[in-house]
Amino acid sequence: MKRILEEIIGYQQxxxxxxxxxxxxxxxxxxPEFSSPTRSLKQAVAKSEQGIIAEFKRRSPSKETINLRADVMEIAQxxxxxxAAGMSVLTNQRYFGGSLEDLQLAKSVCNLPILRKDFTVDAYQIYEAKAYGADAILLIANALPSEKLEELSVLAHDLGLEILFEIHEAEEIEKLAPKHIDLIGVNNRNLRTFEVDIQQGLDMLPHLPSELLKISESGIQDTATIEKLIQQGFNGVLVGEFFMKQNASEHNTNNL
Known part of the structure; x- marks a missing residue:
């Protein structure tokens, strides 16, 4: 996965x-969207019982086919x-089959705060996210040095965007000061083995700043897992593949 991440970042630049x-x-x-007010993903998660951020993605580097014919407008609604508390939209074409147009279309048909999920490596992408209607962006701790992460987070906040800061190991939280973070995304996927382990994320909880909202990511397939994560201290979860394999008519938190 780390090799894939390096490849993606190089291509992205x-x-x-x-x-x-x-x-x-x-x-x-x-x-027009650049001067429009943004919706707070942080507040939406804080007010929500389970803090579900539902993700839209057609495929991924590990799963070539999830739902290639998915209609983003139908699924957003x-x-x-x-x-759901919010929606995450993959905008990377080459590796996830997504686009900025997907984000734009999702924003046009729903009132959910929308996270642009992509590999952010350059300030240009922050302006781009705002222009296409994103309310929040993803920054991956493993992808960039601390100085660059801080530079991008300051710009994002200046433009009114929130930050979901994703970590794979507890010590990565030190790469960005809490004042620059709106939500911490704790990825349950091991970058060395590519295996997903919910316990890996739970083990990180005690090491994270208590004042920040924490989102569990990857491998969440049922209600019992969500309840366990929330009870243990997470404020929300990011669920993508499970929802994307369903038809839009089947999207129901009770079906998780």
Whole structure:
């Protein structure tokens, strides 16, 4: 996984460099959404009983096919109807089959705060996220040095976006000061073995700042697991693959 992460980050920077030429930041700042107020994912999770952030993704590096024909507008509406606290939209085309248009379409049909989930490596992507309607962005601790993480988080907050800071190991929390973090995403996937272990995430809890909201990510397939995670101290969960394998009409937290 770490090799895949390095490959993705390298590719992402190439894509960003091309985008900067085709659509400069000055153009992005002229988009209607750029001057629109954002919705708080942090507040939505805090107010929610289970803090479910429902994810939209068609595929991933580990699963080539999850739901390639998924309709993002239909699914966004069903996530809202089922009572999700927020929605995560994968915008990476090459590795996840997603796009910024998916984010734009989701935002147009639901009132959920929306997380742009992508591999953020450049300030340009922060402006891009705001321009296309994101309310929050993902920063991955393992992907960038501390100085870059801080630079991107400050810019995101300046633009009114919140930060979901994703870690895979407890010590990674030290890479970014708590004042720059709105939610901590604790990924249950081991980057060395690619295996998912819920206990790995639970073991990190005591080492994380108590004042920050904590989201459990990866491998969540049923209600019992969600209840266990919330009881143990998580404020919410990010669930993607399970929902994406269902039809939109089946999206119901009671079915988890």
């Amino acid at each position: 190439l894509v960003v460099n091309l985008k900067k030429q085709k659509m400069p930041v000055e153009v992005l700042t002229s988009f 069903s996530y809202e109807q089922m009572g």
